[in-house]
Amino acid sequence: MTMTPETVLTNFAGKRVLITGGLGFIGSNLARRLVEHEVTVTLVDSLVPEYGGNLFNIADFKDRVQVNISDVRDEHSMRHLVQGQDYLFNLAGQTSHLDSMQDPYTDLEINCRAQLSILETCRKYNPQIQLVFASTRQLYGKPDYLPVDEKHLLRPVDVNGINKMAGEWYHILYNNVYGIRACALRLTNTYGPRMRIKDARQTFLGVWIRRLLEGRPFEVWDGTQKRDFTYVDDAVDALLMAVVSDDANGKIFNLGGEPVVNLTELATQLIAVNGGGDFEARDFPAERKRIDIGDYFADYRLIQDTLGWRPRVPLSEGLARTLIYFRENLNHYL
C-alpha cells in the first residue's frame, strides 16, 4: 500500500475514533481533519486548566464531534468510551517539566497509571482497537550524537520524561504480548494553531508567540541550542498514518522538522514573519541549566522509510500560519 497524507484518510470513512486529550492542541487539529471525512469522532478531555484542553479549539465544528469531559485517570469513564472504537489516538498527558518536578505523583498518575489502565481496558473490552501514543523526544535527554535516531539511549532528565518513557513502553508491551496493535511517535517541538500559548507548559515557543502578539519582548535563553520543529499538520499526518498501518505495530518513530535552527535564528525568523517585535537574550536560569540538553534534532528516516511520512510544512510557512491564527484568536488563549 502506498500511503500519503491525502489517501490515508480513506481508511477512516465510517469508522469510530477516540482521541484522548481531544480538546488540546494536537487532538483538536486531528479532530478537525477527521470530521471532514465522515468519521465518528469522540473527544475525551479533562479540561484541567494547566493542560492543553480548550473548548475554543473546536468551536467551529463542535456539533460534528462528541465531547466527553473526563479524565484518563477515570477508569470507569474510559472503560465506557473505549468500547466500540476502531482507533484510539492517545494524546492526553501531563507535559510540563516543572509541574512534574513539583508534583511527581500527579505526573505518575496521568503518564503511567492512566496509560496502563487505558491499555488494560483495550485488552479486556476492545482488543481489536488500533492505538497510537504521543510520546516525546524528551526521553532521549542530552544527545550523544546528532541527528538522534531511535537507537539512541533514553536518559530522561525529569520526572515527566521517566513517566512518559514508561507510558510509551506499556503501549509497545501490550502490542507485543497481547496483540493490541499500538505504536508510539516521539514528537519533537510541535507548534501551530491551537497550541497552548498562555505559558511555556507545552513549548517555550508558545509563550514567545503570546508575548510577540501582545507587543512585549520575549526571552531567549542562551540561543545557541539547535532544535527541530514539527508543524501540527505534519504531526497529524504522522498520527493518521501510524494508527492505520500494521507496519507500525510495536514500533517507535521519531518525528522531526526542517530546517533545524538555533533558538536565536528561530526568534529572528519569528519576528521577521511577524513583521516586527523584540526579544531579549538571557543566560539560562540556574535551575534549568542543570537539565539543559544542548542541541537536539531528530533523524526521522525510520518513519519516512516505514510509512512514507515526512514533514511538508517548512518552518517559515508554519510560523506564518501560526501567527495568523493567533492574531485573530488571541483572546481565546490567554
Add this chain to the structure above:
Amino acid sequence: MTMTPETVLTNFAGKRVLITGGLGFIGSNLARRLVEHEVTVTLVDSLVPEYGGNLFNIADFKDRVQVNISDVRDEHSMRHLVQGQDYLFNLAGQTSHLDSMQDPYTDLEINCRAQLSILETCRKYNPQIQLVFASTRQLYGKPDYLPVDEKHLLRPVDVNGINKMAGEWYHILYNNVYGIRACALRLTNTYGPRMRIKDARQTFLGVWIRRLLEGRPFEVWDGTQKRDFTYVDDAVDALLMAVVSDDANGKIFNLGGEPVVNLTELATQLIAVNGGGDFEARDFPAERKRIDIGDYFADYRLIQDTLGWRPRVPLSEGLARTLIYFRENLNHYL
C-alpha cells in the same frame, strides 16, 4: 582510594544503615555482613507472602538489627525510617514477571510510586543520605549483542521491567537534579543461601533447588539459553562498594558472574554438585515463549573499572554453598 570487598566495610563502622526488603534474600545477606562491623542496621520489610521476606533469614542475628515491618508504599513509615540514616540499600521490589502481568497496578505502586516516594522523602528529610537501587538486567529485554553492556538499549518485555526501568531512573534523576547521591546496579540472576525457592518468583533456579532437594525432577525449558549468575556474596560486595563511592553517583552498573553457562549445563552441574537428581527437558510454554529473551550475559567491566568489583565466587562453588544451606534449612523455605 583502593577499595576491596574486605576494606569497604571500614566505611560503615558507626554508621546507620537502612535496608528496604531487608528480610529478603539479598537484604538479609547484606545485613548479616554489616552486623559484623558495628553498624546500626534497620531492616524494613512488608512480609508480603509472595515476596522474598522471611524472618528465618535473620533468625541467628535478629537481636543485632532493628526490624520494622512495613511496606515501602507506606509513606509515613518510610518518612520516619529514612531520617538519620547514612546509607539506604533500596532493595524492596515486586520481582515476579507473572504477577506484574496479572496485577500491573500493584507492580506500579511498588516499583514506581513507592520509589518516587522514597526519593522525595530523602530529598525533604535526609538529603545527605547515599543510596543504591537494586535494578535488573530484565530491562534490556532480548539482547542485540553479547555480552550486554550498559550502552545497550532498554526494551523491557513485561510490566515489571517497565516499572523497574522507571524506578531506576528516578534514582538517577534525583542524583542529577537534587544531588541525592544514588546509583543503580542491574542484577542478573542472583542466587545463594536465603533465596526464595518456594516458587520461581525470584528466579527459576530457586524452584529447581527446591525440587532437587525434595527428590523430585525439575523442569528445564528449552535449555540452550545462556545465562550468567551472581552469587549473593558477590552481589553484597557490589552493593557495599557502590553505596559508599562517589564515583558511582548517578551511574548504572551491570553485575555478572562466571562462567556463563546454558541452562542444560547449569542443570547438569547442579545435579553433579548435589550428588544426584533429575531434570526433565521441556519445550517453552507458549505464554513464556513470547517473552523469551534468548541468551543473556553481562559485560560488567564498567563496575570493575570504576569500583574494582568483580565476581569472586565461581558457579560451582556458589551452587555447593547454596545446596548446603538449603539442605539444612529446607523446611523454613517451603
